[in-house]
Amino acid sequence: MSTSPAPTADTAQLTGAQVIVKALQEQGVELIFGYPGGAVLPLYDALFQQDKIRHILVRHEQAAVHAAEGYARSTGKVGVVLVTSGPGATNTVTGLTDALMDSVPIVCLTGQVPTHMIGNDAFQEADTVGITRPCTKHNYLVKRAEDLARIIHEAFYVARSGRPGPVVVDLPKNIQMAKAPYVGPSAVPPRGYHPRREPDPARVEEAIELLARAQRPIFYVGGGVINAGPAACVLLTELVRATGAPITLTLMGLGAYPASDPQFIGMLGMHGTYEANMAMYECDLMLAIGARFDDRVTGRLDGFSPRSKKVHVDIDPSSINKNVVVDVPIVGDAELTLVAMLDAWRRRANQVSRERLEPWWRQIKAWQEVDSLRFRQNGQAIKPQTAIKRLWEATRDRDVYVTTDVGQHQMWAAQHFKFDKPMRWLTSGGLGTMGYGFPAAIGVQLAHPKATVLCISGDASFVMNMQEMSTAMQYRLPVKTFILNNSYMGMVRQWQDFFHGSRHAESYMDALPDFVKLAEAFGAVGLRASTIDELDPVIEAALKADKPVLVDVVVERMENVYPMIPGGAAHNEIKLSPEDDGPHEAISEEGMVLV
Amino acid sequence: MKASEEERRHTIVVLVDNEPGVLARVIGLFSGRGYNIDSLTVAEIDKVRGLSRINIVTTGTPYVIEQIKALLAKLVPVHKVQDLTVEGPAVERELALVKVTGDRERLVQALRIADFMHARLVDSRPDSLIFEATGTSDELDAFISLVEPIEVSRAGVVAIARGPKVLTSDRA
Numbered sequence: 001m002s003t004s005p006a007p008t009a010d011t012a013q014l015t016g017a018q019v020i021v022k023a024l025q026e027q028g029v030e031l032i033f034g035y036p037g038g039a040v041l042p043l044y045d046a047l048f049q050q051d052k053i054r055h056i057l058v059r060h061e062q063a064a065v066h067a068a069e070g071y072a073r074s075t076g077k078v079g080v081v082l083v084t085s086g087p088g089a090t091n092t093v094t095g096l097t098d099a100l101m102d103s104v105p106i107v108c109l110t111g112q113v114p115t116h117m118i119g120n121d122a123f124q125e126a127d128t129v130g131i132t133r134p135c136t137k138h139n140y141l142v143k144r145a146e147d148l149a150r151i152i153h154e155a156f157y158v159a160r161s162g163r164p165g166p167v168v169v170d171l172p173k174n175i176q177m178a179k180a181p182y183v184g185p186s187a188v189p190p191r192g193y194h195p196r197r198e199p200d201p202a203r204v205e206e207a208i209e210l211l212a213r214a215q216r217p218i219f220y221v222g223g224g225v226i227n228a229g230p231a232a233c234v235l236l237t238e239l240v241r242a243t244g245a246p247i248t249l250t251l252m253g254l255g256a257y258p259a260s261d262p263q264f265i266g267m268l269g270m271h272g273t274y275e276a277n278m279a280m281y282e283c284d285l286m287l288a289i290g291a292r293f294d295d296r297v298t299g300r301l302d303g304f305s306p307r308s309k310k311v312h313v314d315i316d317p318s319s320i321n322k323n324v325v326v327d328v329p330i331v332g333d334a335e336l337t338l339v340a341m342l343d344a345w346r347r348r349a350n351q352v353s354r355e356r357l358e359p360w361w362r363q364i365k366a367w368q369e370v371d372s373l374r375f376r377q378n379g380q381a382i383k384p385q386t387a388i389k390r391l392w393e394a395t396r397d398r399d400v401y402v403t404t405d406v407g408q409h410q411m412w413a414a415q416h417f418k419f420d421k422p423m424r425w426l427t428s429g430g431l432g433t434m435g436y437g438f439p440a441a442i443g444v445q446l447a448h449p450k451a452t453v454l455c456i457s458g459d460a461s462f463v464m465n466m467q468e469m470s471t472a473m474q475y476r477l478p479v480k481t482f483i484l485n486n487s488y489m490g491m492v493r494q495w496q497d498f499f500h501g502s503r504h505a506e507s508y509m510d511a512l513p514d515f516v517k518l519a520e521a522f523g524a525v526g527l528r529a530s531t532i533d534e535l536d537p538v539i540e541a542a543l544k545a546d547k548p549v550l551v552d553v554v555v556e557r558m559e560n561v562y563p564m565i566p567g568g569a570a571h572n573e574i575k576l577s578p579e580d581d582g583p584h585e586a587i588s589e590e591g592m593v594l595v
Numbered sequence: 596m597k598a599s600e601e602e603r604r605h606t607i608v609v610l611v612d613n614e615p616g617v618l619a620r621v622i623g624l625f626s627g628r629g630y631n632i633d634s635l636t637v638a639e640i641d642k643v644r645g646l647s648r649i650n651i652v653t654t655g656t657p658y659v660i661e662q663i664k665a666l667l668a669k670l671v672p673v674h675k676v677q678d679l680t681v682e683g684p685a686v687e688r689e690l691a692l693v694k695v696t697g698d699r700e701r702l703v704q705a706l707r708i709a710d711f712m713h714a715r716l717v718d719s720r721p722d723s724l725i726f727e728a729t730g731t732s733d734e735l736d737a738f739i740s741l742v743e744p745i746e747v748s749r750a751g752v753v754a755i756a757r758g759p760k761v762l763t764s765d766r767a
Contacts, residue, residue: 134627321658
């Protein structure tokens with residue numbers, strides 16, 4: 001790190017900005033999401049003078065990061081963001097935190113005031129590396145032009161390797177303008193950072209031995225398997241089918257295993273299915289892969305799956321034994337671990353009888369008969385669940401991607417939209433960022449121009465980043481946004497009804513815009529469905545449109561998300577709809593403080 | 596109380612790249628999660644390769660300590676993490692500068708204690724003395740409580756494993 005290779009004659013004349021562009025090109029970057037400003041003008045000038053990398057102009061820097069997340073999560077590549085110093089950089093903080101929580105590979109280039117002015121409270125100066133240190137996987141301030149190429153390449157390596165995450169590179173303006181040497185990725189010396197990918201074979205054997213003997217096993221799988229790549233998802237499907245065990249997926253893991261497969265018993269967690277949560281509670285072996293035992297998944301920790309042996313596969317050693325202590329920890333890449341597990345299983349397969357799982361499956365079928373996702377569509381008012389189901393049915397034959405915002409609509413989408421393939425479902429799981437969905441959909445559509453990209457949103461969430469309709473118009477992106485409009489911050493209202501005496505403090509959205517006119521003001525298509533009869537024709541019209549569409553789906557206002565594990569409750573204390581509805585005074589005081 | 600819930604003091608040493616912000620990353624990891632730092636020292640130990648060594652003394656349950664070590668090892672500039680409390684016997688030393696003021700009788704008394712406890716006199720004035728004391732943290736605590744100083748400056752714990760075992764970077 002301390003010494004840089006000597007510049008060669010042909011590259012010695014590049015400016016810092018040209019070096020950055022060359023490095024991005026060599027990293028295979030196709031798209032950059034950004035917003036210009038004073039401190040990045042040299043870099044914008046260098047981008048202007050080339051045609052390999054396309055720049056997408058967003059309307060707010062937070063949206064640039066979400067769009068890059070959408071691009072990254074739907075392609076498996078690194079998403080790239082370019083913003084200016086000061087407010088440009090601080091506006092990315094929510095997006096960076098979102099990417100950190102959900103393990104999305106992002107490289108975010110931020111402009112900075114010239115090195116000699118750093119610390120002077122210069123115009124549009126902010127301590128970007130200081131501010132972004134806790135919300136990035138790593139960050140850099142480039143102080144010497146000769147470090148530039150190495151740092152850009154290293155940033156991509158750090159962002160995509162191990163547990164992926166966002167990396168910020170802060171670029172003072174004088175460094176962009178100085179002459180700088182170029183080096184390729186192969187000339188970058190390795191650092192101390194080497195994430196472990198190969199699992200410990202002895203632990204894999206131990207895990208598979210437990211699986212072979214288990215009477216009530218369950219696979220509990222999260223977004224880590226999707227991050228490991230489509231091959232890991234294929235291996236997962238093979239292993240689960242070979243073992244005959246049930247599988248549940250986290251919110252982030254949806255699509256890692258086909259939802260249409262009978263061994264899939266639905267999403268687990270706070271709004272997961274009854275059968276998935278009960279199976280987690282009653283299992284005797286839990287095989288967690290690429291999941292991090294989030295509080296939304298575990299419920300009350302001392303009541304979490306009390307009788308099971310637990311195996312945990314994760315690329316991030318700090319995820320293991322963080323919330324739940326496990327019996328067999330395996331640090332490794334999901335794909336390599338699944339290869340080893342499948343091999344270990346096949347060596348035992350003829351000694352294992354699938355009949356041993358029959359009582360377990362009988363129990364699960366009984367739980368499934370509860371039909372915990374049921375809802376009754378009666379009358380003309382559109383149930384939000386109906387809207388999601390119809391949308392799913394109408395797009396089943398299409399190459400479809402779905403993004404969401406955060407709240408009730410997100411949970412209904414997770415419950416009722418079925419994904420058979422990975423990387424098709426993009427939602428803000430960890431941070432829970434309202435305003436994620438629409439810009440993320442823009443990123444997805446740019447990565448997959450021919451695909452059908454749906455953004456399922458809420459009236460409150462959509463407004464948080466609605467300025468991006470200008471971006472969608474500029475690049476003629478036919479993203480189809482469906483707002484499940486109940487005029488409430490629905491999930492806030494639901495919690496106020498359950499836990500705060502139905503006092504709807506500030507959760508009612510007075511003075512919402514007319515979403516149809518809003519769309520039209522941007523030049524997009526605005527549609528509205530207010531009754532059940534209008535729903536299908538409006539969906540059909542939206543899917544036909546070849547430019548951005550905003551659909552205002554006016555839904556039943558007081559509908560709640562079920563089933564629900566209240567805060568501070570265990571999996572077996574799950575509440576079903578609607579008989580259990582009513583005052584929820586039973587919640588513990590300990591549960592009340594949980595978010 | 597179960598063994599898994601018992602809090603224990605650990606001395607952890609970390610080999611890092613000597614680059615701007617590396618200490619802030621380490622400290623941020625502790626403050627951001629509410630873990631304790633009892634003592635922290637940092638200095639460059641290899642100028643050629645630009646490596647620094649950080650010595651951290653922290654207190655926590657076994658799982659918290661495991662979490663701290665995993666999080667430290669995840670930081671990009673971190674080369675190696677070693678828990679000297681777990682990984683075997685280690686030498687731990689701390690240095691303190693201790694100022695005592697007062698009348699002649701009090702200073703003579705302090706000199707006597709310092710002599711007995713192997714502290715060095717490094718500054719001497721008619722009405723004040725400064726001692727340099729090195730030893731384990733417990734030894735320093737004992738010395739400080741005996742001389743009743745007016746001001747104390749402590750360097751924090753530095754530690755190294757006993758025997759031939761060494762903490763080195765894998766990187767050339």
